[in-house]
Amino acid sequence: MQPRPRHRVALATVLCSALAPCAPAAAATGTGGSSMPEVIAPTAGASGYGEPGERSVVVAPTAMIGEVVHVRGTLPDAARRRIVLQRLDARRGWRNLARSRVHRTERYDIRWRATISGRANLRVVLARRRVSAAAAAPVAFVNVYRPSMATYYGPGLFGNMTSCGQVLTPLLLGVAHRTLRCGARVAILYEGRELIVPVVDRGPFDADYDWDLTQATADALGFTASGAIGYVRVR
Numbered sequence: 001m002q003p004r005p006r007h008r009v010a011l012a013t014v015l016c017s018a019l020a021p022c023a024p025a026a027a028a029t030g031t032g033g034s035s036m037p038e039v040i041a042p043t044a045g046a047s048g049y050g051e052p053g054e055r056s057v058v059v060a061p062t063a064m065i066g067e068v069v070h071v072r073g074t075l076p077d078a079a080r081r082r083i084v085l086q087r088l089d090a091r092r093g094w095r096n097l098a099r100s101r102v103h104r105t106e107r108y109d110i111r112w113r114a115t116i117s118g119r120a121n122l123r124v125v126l127a128r129r130r131v132s133a134a135a136a137a138p139v140a141f142v143n144v145y146r147p148s149m150a151t152y153y154g155p156g157l158f159g160n161m162t163s164c165g166q167v168l169t170p171l172l173l174g175v176a177h178r179t180l181r182c183g184a185r186v187a188i189l190y191e192g193r194e195l196i197v198p199v200v201d202r203g204p205f206d207a208d209y210d211w212d213l214t215q216a217t218a219d220a221l222g223f224t225a226s227g228a229i230g231y232v233r234v235r
Contacts, residue, residue: 049107050074057124057140062189063114064145064230071110071140073124078102082127085110087120088139099127114144117232145189145230151204152223154215162201168214174200176212185234188213190221196234 049072050056057073071085081102086094100110110124123137153176160168164182174197175186184199197217204212211231213223 048072049109052106055138057122057138059122059140059142061141062143062145062192062194064147065114065117067114069112069114069142071112071122071124072108073138074107075102075124075126076106078126079104079106083108083110083124084127085112086123086125088123094123097122114142117144117146119143143187143189143194143232145187145232148210148229148231149208149227150211150213150229150231151206151209151226152213152215152218153203154218164200164202166200168201169216171216172200172214173197173216173220174214175217176201176203176214177210178202178204180233186211187232187234188217188221189230190223193221195221 048058050058052074053076055073055075057071059069059071063069075081075083079102083100083102084096085098085100087097089095098110098112100108102108108124114120119141120143121139121141123139125137154168154170157168158170162168162172162176166172166174175188177184177186177199180186180199182199185196186199187194187196189195195217197214200214201212204210209226211229213221218224
């Protein structure tokens with residue numbers, strides 16, 4: 001699509017790419033073949049430690065790169081024992097991230113600064129544990145997003161053909177990006193809501209922004225502004 005004025009509003013926003021899969025529903029008429037995804041409602045997450053007396057690991061579902069992530073939980077019969085927070089690596093298996101000690105209440109709180117975007121599968125095990133015991137440890141995940149800048153577009157452009165060969169309509173779900181291939185999926189996070197959409201167009205043409213949300217994507221997320229965002233590819 002050739003450069004045209006974009007519709008913008010002047011409030012701060014956050015766009016992020018999520019790793020947690022959003023369950024897609026049937027494609028809706030006018031979406032250009034893109035599946036109409038389910039929007040995951042905002043959640044506070046990680047507000048407690050789990051049930052007393054039961055082994056648990058609790059973490060907020062989303063984070064941004066550079067943020068400190070609190071991993072909390074309970075580990076029965078392990079008061080004052082040393083513990084290790086681990087992340088699952090697809091190639092190397094479980095890798096150590098941080099160490100701490102269980103409180104005398106059998107609760108723990110380990111802090112880890114997120115440095116890699118994507119879905120992080122986490123578990124907490126005793127520092128000197130048997131392999132079989134570690135294998136039984138519960139696993140929690142957090143989706144880590146990269147910061148960027150975004151806006152949205154649509155009004156005044158509906159009916160035009162996108163650079164990816166789709167008709168831009170009020171129901172077309174997707175994002176515009178300068179270089180990502182057409183159809184590449186991007187997970188988006190906005191105010192706790194997560195959504196996965198494809199690249200359907202080229203843009204934005206304002207150097208201050210890296211992403212454009214279609215009107216349908218913005219509406220689904222309650223996105224009504226332009227500004228700071230976060231993103232990540234879904235492979």
